[in-house]
Amino acid sequence: MRETPAVELPAPVVQREQPLVIYVLPVYDEVDGVDAFHAALVEATARRPDLRVEFVYVDDGSSDGSLDRLLELRAGDPRVTVLGLSRNFGHQLAVTAGLDLAHEARPDAVIVMDTDLQDPPAVSLELIEVWESGADVVYAQRRSRRDTLFKRTTASSFYWLLDRLAETHIPRDVGDFRLIDRRVLDVLVTYREHNRFLRGLVANLGFRQEGVLFDRDARVAGESKYPLRRMLRLAADGILGFSTFPLRLISRLGGAISALSLLAALYAVVVRVLFPAHAVPGWAFLGVGMFFLGGIQLIMMGVIGSYVGRTYVQSLNRPLYNVALVARGQETPAE
Numbered sequence: 001m002r003e004t005p006a007v008e009l010p011a012p013v014v015q016r017e018q019p020l021v022i023y024v025l026p027v028y029d030e031v032d033g034v035d036a037f038h039a040a041l042v043e044a045t046a047r048r049p050d051l052r053v054e055f056v057y058v059d060d061g062s063s064d065g066s067l068d069r070l071l072e073l074r075a076g077d078p079r080v081t082v083l084g085l086s087r088n089f090g091h092q093l094a095v096t097a098g099l100d101l102a103h104e105a106r107p108d109a110v111i112v113m114d115t116d117l118q119d120p121p122a123v124s125l126e127l128i129e130v131w132e133s134g135a136d137v138v139y140a141q142r143r144s145r146r147d148t149l150f151k152r153t154t155a156s157s158f159y160w161l162l163d164r165l166a167e168t169h170i171p172r173d174v175g176d177f178r179l180i181d182r183r184v185l186d187v188l189v190t191y192r193e194h195n196r197f198l199r200g201l202v203a204n205l206g207f208r209q210e211g212v213l214f215d216r217d218a219r220v221a222g223e224s225k226y227p228l229r230r231m232l233r234l235a236a237d238g239i240l241g242f243s244t245f246p247l248r249l250i251s252r253l254g255g256a257i258s259a260l261s262l263l264a265a266l267y268a269v270v271v272r273v274l275f276p277a278h279a280v281p282g283w284a285f286l287g288v289g290m291f292f293l294g295g296i297q298l299i300m301m302g303v304i305g306s307y308v309g310r311t312y313v314q315s316l317n318r319p320l321y322n323v324a325l326v327a328r329g330q331e332t333p334a335e
C-alpha cells in the first residue's frame with residue numbers, strides 16, 4: 001500500500017503590481033494652457049504614489065504649436081506619451097484615438113479629461129476613489145459650470161431634450177470627464193461608429209456606473225473649441241445615435257396632418273351644404289395648405305436624410321482617424 005506523499009505546495013507568490021491609470025488628454029490649440037494643466041495634473045496625481053500614472057496627450061491637429069509644447073512635456077516627464085493626429089478630427093475622435101492607444105498598454109483604468117483646466121485634476125482623484133470602491137465607470141457630473149450664459153442655456157436644453165428622447169439613459173450635465181475601468185474599455189474600443197457621442201456610448205455599455213459631483217471651472221486660457229456649429233453637430237450625434245424618435249415623428253406628424261385634412265374636408269362639406277353662398281372661396285385654404293405641407297415634407301425628408309447619411313458614412317467604413325506621429329513615453333510598461 002502506497003501512502004500518498006504529503007505534498008506541500010508553495011504558497012503562490014502574488015505580485016501586487018501597482019494599478020496603472022492612464023489619463024487620456026485631448027489637446028486642440030491649447031498652447032497657452034497646457035503647461036499649467038500638466039503641472040496641476042502632476043501635482044494632483046502625486047498625492048497617489050501608490051498608483052502608476054501615465055499621460056496620453058492627443059494633439060488633435062493643433063495649429064498653434066501645441067504639439068511642440070507637448071513634446072517638450074514628454075522630454076521632461078517619462079510618463080508622457082504624445083499622439084499627434086494628422087489633422088483636426090474633433091474632440092470625440094481625438095479622445096477615441098487616445099483611448100485606443102491607452103488600451104494597448106492594458107491599463108487598469110483610463111481617465112478622460114479636458115486639458116483647459118475646466119475639469120479640475122483634483123476631481124480625477126475622487127473618480128479613482130469611487131472606482132476603487134467598485135464602480136466600473138465613474139463620471140464627473142457638473143454641479144455648476146462657469147461658462148457663458150449662452151453655453152449654459154444651450155447645454156442644459158440639450159441635456160433636457162436628450163433625456164426625453166434617448167432610449168438609453170444618458171446622465172445629464174455629464175461631459176466626457178470620466179474614469180473607465182479596463183473591462184469597460186475593452187468593450188468600448190470595439191465600438192467603431194463614426195458619428196461618435198462617447199458619453200452616450202459609455203452609458204450604453206452598462207456595467208456599474210456612478211457619478212461624482214463637481215464644480216466646473218472657467219477655461220484657463222484660450223477659447224472654447226466648441227462653437228455653436230460643433231455643439232449642434234454633437235447634439236445631433238447624441239440624439240440621432242441614441243434615439244429613433246425623429247423617425248417616429250414623421251408618422252406621428254403624418255397622422256396629425258391627415259386628421260386635420262379630414263377635419264378640413266368636413267368643414268368644406270358643411271359649408272357647401274349649410275352656407276352655399278359662402279362656398280366659393282378656398283384659394284387661401286389651398287395655398288396655405290400647400291406651403292404648410294411642402295414645408296413639413298421637406299423638414300421630414302431632412303430627418304430621413306440624416307439617418308441615411310449616417311448609414312452611408314458607416315458603410316464607407318473608413319478608419320476613424322489617421323495617426324501621423326506616436327511618441328511614446330520612455331517608460332515602457334513591463335509586460
Ligand code: UDP
Pocket residue numbers: 026027028029030060088089090091092094113114115116118223224225226
Ligand atoms: N478639443 C479637441 N479637438 C477639438 C476641439 C476640442 O481635442 O476639435 C479638446 C480641447 O483642447 C479641450 C477639450 O477637447 O481639451 C474640450 O474642448 P473645449 O474646452 O473647447 O470645449 P468646452 O469645454 O468649451 O465644451
Ligand code: MG
Pocket residue numbers: 114116118219224
Ligand atoms: Mg473647455
